Amino acid sequence: MSNKFVVGVDLGATWVRVALSDENGNILGKLSEKTYRGENGEKISEQILNMIFKLIEKTGVTSISAVGIGSIGPLDMRKGVIVKPANLPFENVPLVEPISSKLNVPVYLVNDCTAAVIGEHRFGAGKGVNNLVYVTLSTGIGGGAYVDGHLLLGKDGNAVEIGHIVIDFEGRLKCGCGKRGHWEAYCSGANIPNFAKLMLNEMDKRKIEESLLFKLIRGDLSGLTTEVIFRAANEGDEISLRIVREIGKLNAIGFANIVNVYDPSLITVGGSIALNNPKLVLEPIRKHLGNYTVNKVPKIVLTPLGSDIVLYGAVALALNPSQIQLK
Numbered sequence: 001m002s003n004k005f006v007v008g009v010d011l012g013a014t015w016v017r018v019a020l021s022d023e024n025g026n027i028l029g030k031l032s033e034k035t036y037r038g039e040n041g042e043k044i045s046e047q048i049l050n051m052i053f054k055l056i057e058k059t060g061v062t063s064i065s066a067v068g069i070g071s072i073g074p075l076d077m078r079k080g081v082i083v084k085p086a087n088l089p090f091e092n093v094p095l096v097e098p099i100s101s102k103l104n105v106p107v108y109l110v111n112d113c114t115a116a117v118i119g120e121h122r123f124g125a126g127k128g129v130n131n132l133v134y135v136t137l138s139t140g141i142g143g144g145a146y147v148d149g150h151l152l153l154g155k156d157g158n159a160v161e162i163g164h165i166v167i168d169f170e171g172r173l174k175c176g177c178g179k180r181g182h183w184e185a186y187c188s189g190a191n192i193p194n195f196a197k198l199m200l201n202e203m204d205k206r207k208i209e210e211s212l213l214f215k216l217i218r219g220d221l222s223g224l225t226t227e228v229i230f231r232a233a234n235e236g237d238e239i240s241l242r243i244v245r246e247i248g249k250l251n252a253i254g255f256a257n258i259v260n261v262y263d264p265s266l267i268t269v270g271g272s273i274a275l276n277n278p279k280l281v282l283e284p285i286r287k288h289l290g291n292y293t294v295n296k297v298p299k300i301v302l303t304p305l306g307s308d309i310v311l312y313g314a315v316a317l318a319l320n321p322s323q324i325q326l327k
């Protein structure tokens with residue numbers, strides 16, 4: 001029986017999840033709660049602390065040695081704080097200091113996609129892979145990367161903000177960050193409906209009206225969601241398949257930029273869009289990638305860690321924090 005225990009935290013805009021693990025990544029217990037969204041950002045650290053105390057009680061573990069947090073950003077890693085998160089109603093969310101002072105153990109904070117690639121590298125498909133990129137295709141698009149065996153961080157911890165790679169120089173769509181033409185503005189769960197509307201404007205009206213997609217949204221384009229587009233595509237609806245294939249081409253451009261810049265030997269993919277529609281998402285990327293790459297095309301696989309990848313990454317970070325020293 002191992003005797004070192006750590007806590008991993010996955011802090012998202014909707015859910016906060018906490019796991020207690022032994023030093024081999026065996027999770028002894030985990031909890032999820034809706035993320036606190038009241039009037040005071042400091043209460044988020046209280047919520048996490050309460051969840052940790054509950055888990056300690058539930059598992060009977062008497063002491064923990066560290067806490068790792070994979071969080072939505074943007075982060076000020078040096079201060080251990082989330083700064084003006086786009087999807088939470090707070091100016092500042094202090095995490096490291098309040099949690100470490102209460103538990104009297106070190107607390108390590110990285111953004112969620114950095115945590116995810118740490119998890120993939122230690123526990124997932126990326127074990128022993130020195131040139132590894134993780135991509136999440138979810139509400140947003142993000143990534144984490146190891147190059148030459150080193151975790152990429154950047155000056156503030158934002159070295160791999162791949163969702164904001166420019167894929168459309170005409171900038172037809174505006175990203176949640178406020179800038180135009182970013183990958184995430186076309187292919188993330190939050191923005192696929194905007195891109196679909198752009199495409200539908202140029203398609204034959206009669207064909208649209210005869211489509212399953214049109215039926216599913218009862219003819220009301222304001223009801224267009226990412227789920228409904230993929231649902232109709234999965235059932236063979238031609239209009240939805242055209243949209244999904246076009247998204248696939250844009251994803252291939254995003255992936256090609258990653259390949260050309262980081263030269264990975266493996267890219268793993270997660271996030272709800274990819275996890276729920278692996279074939280529709282991965283096949284067009286594999287098909288078109290080579291049209292845009294100069295470097296050798298890497299293997300692309302779905303992450304085996306599924307929707308727990310950030311949680312595993314936070315655990316792996318707590319077990320091996322030396323790799324997140326900012327320089």
Ligand SMILES: [Zn+2]
Pocket residue numbers: 163164175176177178179182184
């Ligand atoms: Zn952006």
